[in-house]
Amino acid sequence: MKQNEVRDINLAPLGRQKIEWVRNNMPLLNGLEEQFKKEKPFDGVKISLSVHLEAKTAYLCEVLAAGGAEMSVTGSNVLSTQDEIAAALAVTGMKVYAYHGATAEEYNRHIEMALEHGPNIVIDDGSDLINMLHNKRTDLLKDVWGGCEETTTGVIRLKAMEKDGALKVPMVAVNDAKCKHMFDNRYGTGQSVWDSIMRNTNLIIAGKEVVVGGYGWCSKGIAMRAKALGARVIVTEVDAVSAVEAVMDGFEVMTMEKAAPRGDIFVSATGCNQVITVKYMLNMKDRAILANAGHFNVEIDMEELERKAVAKKETRPNIMGYWLENGKCVNVIAEGRLVNIAAADGHPAEIMDMSFAVQCLSAMYILENRGKLENKVIDVSNEIDNLVAERKLAAWGIQIDKLTSQQEKYLSSWNL
Numbered sequence: 001m002k003q004n005e006v007r008d009i010n011l012a013p014l015g016r017q018k019i020e021w022v023r024n025n026m027p028l029l030n031g032l033e034e035q036f037k038k039e040k041p042f043d044g045v046k047i048s049l050s051v052h053l054e055a056k057t058a059y060l061c062e063v064l065a066a067g068g069a070e071m072s073v074t075g076s077n078v079l080s081t082q083d084e085i086a087a088a089l090a091v092t093g094m095k096v097y098a099y100h101g102a103t104a105e106e107y108n109r110h111i112e113m114a115l116e117h118g119p120n121i122v123i124d125d126g127s128d129l130i131n132m133l134h135n136k137r138t139d140l141l142k143d144v145w146g147g148c149e150e151t152t153t154g155v156i157r158l159k160a161m162e163k164d165g166a167l168k169v170p171m172v173a174v175n176d177a178k179c180k181h182m183f184d185n186r187y188g189t190g191q192s193v194w195d196s197i198m199r200n201t202n203l204i205i206a207g208k209e210v211v212v213g214g215y216g217w218c219s220k221g222i223a224m225r226a227k228a229l230g231a232r233v234i235v236t237e238v239d240a241v242s243a244v245e246a247v248m249d250g251f252e253v254m255t256m257e258k259a260a261p262r263g264d265i266f267v268s269a270t271g272c273n274q275v276i277t278v279k280y281m282l283n284m285k286d287r288a289i290l291a292n293a294g295h296f297n298v299e300i301d302m303e304e305l306e307r308k309a310v311a312k313k314e315t316r317p318n319i320m321g322y323w324l325e326n327g328k329c330v331n332v333i334a335e336g337r338l339v340n341i342a343a344a345d346g347h348p349a350e351i352m353d354m355s356f357a358v359q360c361l362s363a364m365y366i367l368e369n370r371g372k373l374e375n376k377v378i379d380v381s382n383e384i385d386n387l388v389a390e391r392k393l394a395a396w397g398i399q400i401d402k403l404t405s406q407q408e409k410y411l412s413s414w415n416l
C-alpha cells in the first residue's frame with residue numbers, strides 16, 4: 001500500500017507555512033493538542049479522515065496525531081484539496097491520498113486508499129467515505145467503532161441510511177452541534193463565500209442585486225454578509241417558516257423564476273438539487289454570476305448547462321462562461337462546486353477552531369464509548385457544546401455571569 005499519493009511533494013514548505021498560520025489562530029485546537037500530547041488518548045487508534053483538505057483540516061489531523069492517532073487522510077471534494085497542504089502532511093509521514101482536480105475515479109480511489117488503513121474511527125464530510133465503507137468495503141466495518149460527520153448534507157444521508165436500517169456504525173452528527181452549525185455554517189460560510197466571489201471576480205458587491213437560494217444556516221450567513229457589503233438581497237425558499245424569517249430579516253422573498261431576471265449574482269446553499277436550472281438562466285441578465293455553496297455540485301444544474309450551452313470559455317481563472325441559445329452568457333465559479341472551498345481557502349481559522357474542537361471531542365466520545373453505541377446518528381452532547389463555547393470565550397478573555405443558587409431555584413420552580 002502506497003504511503004501517499006499527492007500532486008507535488010515539493011510544495012510542502014508552502015503548505016507548512018499555511019498550517020503554521022492557522023495553528024496560530026486556533027486556540028481551542030492548541031489546547032487540545034497540548035492535552036493530547038500529554039494524555040495520548042488515541043494511542044494506536046487508526047483514524048481515516050475525508051474532509052476538505054486545506055490548512056485547518058491538516059492541523060486537525062496533526063492534533064489527532066499528537067494524541068497518538070495513526071492518521072490516513074483524503075479530501076472530500078475534487079476541487080477543495082490544496083496540493084501544498086497535502087504535501088506538507090505527507091512529508092510528516094502521514095498517509096495522504098488527495099490532489100486538487102482529481103477525476104471522479106481518482107477521488108473514489110483516494111477514499112478507498114484512506115480506508116485501506118483499517119480505521120477504528122472515521123471522520124467524514126458529506127458521507128462519501130461512509131458510503132464507500134457500506135457499499136464497497138464492508139470487510140472493514142468490523143473494526144470501525146464509529147465516526148463523525150461534518151456537514152448538513154452528510155447528516156441527511158446518514159439519517160436516510162439509519163431509516164433504511166443500512167447504517168452499520170454509530171455516527172456522531174458533528175454538524176448538528178450548536179458550536180458547529182450556528183457559527184461555521186452561518187458566519188463561516190457567510191464570510192468565506194464572499195471572500196471567494198470577490199477574489200475570483202474582482203467585482204464590487206455594493207449596489208448589486210444578489211439572489212440567495214435558501215434561508216438555512218449557510219444561506220442566512222450569505223444573505224447577511226451580502227447585505228453588509230451593500231447588496232440588495234433576494235431570498236428564494238421552499239420552506240414557509242424560513243421564508244417568513246427571511247422577510248422579517250428584511251429581505252425580499254420570491255420564487256427563483258421571479259428572481260432570475262433581477263439578479264447580478266446568484267448563490268445557492270440549500271443541500272437540494274436543480275435550484276438554478278437552464279430555464280432560469282435563459283431569463284437572467286447577460287453575464288450573470290452563479291456560485292454554489294451547498295455540498296454537492298447539483299444546486300446549479302451543471303449537467304444540464306453543459307448539455308445545453310452552445311459555447312463555453314474560461315472568462316477568468318476559476319470562472320467558466322457558458323453561452324446559451326439566446327446569446328446570453330452566465331459565468332459559473334468553480335464548476336458549481338462549493339465556491340468558498342473549491343476556489344478559495346474555506347472558512348476562517350477561528351471558525352474551524354470551534355468545528356474541529358467538536359470533531360476532536362466527538363472522536364474522544366466514540367473512543368470512550370466504543371462497543372456501547374447503537375448504529376444510529378448520535379447527537380453531540382450538551383457537555384461538549386458547552387465545553388467548546390466556554391473555551392472559545394476563555395480564548396477571547398470574555399467572562400460571563402453565573403446563575404446564583406437563588407436564580408437556579410427560581411428557574412427550576414413552577415410555583416412562583
Ligand code: NAI
Pocket residue numbers: 151152153154181184185189213214215216217218219236237238239242269270271272273274275293294295296338339340341347
Ligand atoms: P439548512 O438545512 O440549514 O438550510 C437549507 C435551506 O435550504 C432550508 O431552509 C431549506 O428549506 C432550503 N431549501 C431546500 N431546498 C430548496 C430549494 N430547492 N430552493 C430554495 N430553498 C431550498 O442547511 P445548511 O446547514 O444551511 O446547509 C446547506 C448546504 O450547505 C448543505 O449541502 C451543507 O452540507 C452545505 N454546507 C456548506 C458549507 C460550505 O462551507 N460551503 C458549510 C456548511 C454546510
